[in-house]
Amino acid sequence: MIYLDNAATTKPNSVACERAKEWLDEKFYNPSALYREGLAMQSGLKQARSALLSKIADESWFELVFTSCGTESDNQAIFSFAKRGNAVTTAGEHSAVSEPFSELKRRGVAEPRFAPLQKDGRVDVEKLLELIDEKTSFVSVMHVNNEIGAINDVNAIAKAVKRKNPRVIFHSDGVQAYGKIPFKLCKEIDLYSVSAHKIGGLKGVGGLIKRKSLALPAYLIGGGQESGKRSGTENTFGIKQFEYAAEEKFRTLKEDLIRLTEYRETLFSLLDKDVYVRLSSKDASPYILSVSAVGLRGEVLLHMANDLGLIVGTGSACSSNAKLRYSKVLLACGYDEKTADGALRLSFSPMTTKEEVEEAAAILNRIGKELTARMK
Numbered sequence: 001m002i003y004l005d006n007a008a009t010t011k012p013n014s015v016a017c018e019r020a021k022e023w024l025d026e027k028f029y030n031p032s033a034l035y036r037e038g039l040a041m042q043s044g045l046k047q048a049r050s051a052l053l054s055k056i057a058d059e060s061w062f063e064l065v066f067t068s069c070g071t072e073s074d075n076q077a078i079f080s081f082a083k084r085g086n087a088v089t090t091a092g093e094h095s096a097v098s099e100p101f102s103e104l105k106r107r108g109v110a111e112p113r114f115a116p117l118q119k120d121g122r123v124d125v126e127k128l129l130e131l132i133d134e135k136t137s138f139v140s141v142m143h144v145n146n147e148i149g150a151i152n153d154v155n156a157i158a159k160a161v162k163r164k165n166p167r168v169i170f171h172s173d174g175v176q177a178y179g180k181i182p183f184k185l186c187k188e189i190d191l192y193s194v195s196a197h198k199i200g201g202l203k204g205v206g207g208l209i210k211r212k213s214l215a216l217p218a219y220l221i222g223g224g225q226e227s228g229k230r231s232g233t234e235n236t237f238g239i240k241q242f243e244y245a246a247e248e249k250f251r252t253l254k255e256d257l258i259r260l261t262e263y264r265e266t267l268f269s270l271l272d273k274d275v276y277v278r279l280s281s282k283d284a285s286p287y288i289l290s291v292s293a294v295g296l297r298g299e300v301l302l303h304m305a306n307d308l309g310l311i312v313g314t315g316s317a318c319s320s321n322a323k324l325r326y327s328k329v330l331l332a333c334g335y336d337e338k339t340a341d342g343a344l345r346l347s348f349s350p351m352t353t354k355e356e357v358e359e360a361a362a363i364l365n366r367i368g369k370e371l372t373a374r375m376k
């Protein structure tokens, strides 16, 4: 089976699983326990927190709160700080951000505002800034788009947002960026969400990076874990495995980037241009290539590919639950419904090989031809 749906989730890094195994077998104690074994768990968590944070942030300015996933991190950021007036985000956000924004309106908390996208999937920064006024309490702009791979320059955007309104709390969803795109958080970003399972970690482990001086209200209230910011006994095995997976991912980040850029271009160059058009731009994340078989249904192609041993996505795995026929992100980029309907998302990991990419192109060409012939 060729797996090209790594933006949905990645295979857990087996070396990291093996290294973390002692946190299952021997070090299973509750990190909040007062005896020596519990305290040793705390120091294991501290080590993981520091290792994961220091990869992208200055530890004297930022801290990391462990959560259960990227969705929880996004929700905690939004519901903690979008408290009044209006809250601004982009039309390209994952449902983990766009749905809480819509919920702000349903709850009568704040008016959600959505900034339009450019054709390549990046937010139109000028229009985003126009939406920000003195009543804006919160702004969220995703770092890497999960459907089309567009990279927003969130450091520059955060700086521009703070120039317009210094009281705004700025959040970025970094779930598709962390460990994949070279990046250091600037001080104007207050909150940044990450998730383990996109880089060889396990599902059910995430983090919310926050400015230390920002008072983050607890979202889950109980035993006061994570310095009172997120109650619930920490998933120590998952967190240690995330630490080790990230260690490896960051070590090879630059070479992965170069290799996957080459594979992405190889894959697109091998695709039949009578069937497929490219949606992702060349300067998007090399981990994601979005194409469209305009006039065909991406979902049908997905099943045909599956039967031939190739796993691809059509868009966000989470939005497939919502039974949306067309990707709202692609429509927001200005693509028509026919193009959005034919979209396929091919997403890579460092484990993807050149042979797999070549074989995937052959399968996609075969099914594209077959479905085109069936439609005649």
Ligand code: PLP
Pocket (backbone or CB within 6 Å): 007, 008, 068, 069, 070, 071, 072, 074, 094, 096, 142, 144, 145, 146, 173, 175, 176, 195, 196, 204, 206, 316, 317, 318
């Ligand atoms: N944000 C983005 C951009 C994502 O791609 C995803 C997952 O697909 C999430 C948030 C949600 O992360 P998690 O699956 O850890 O809840």
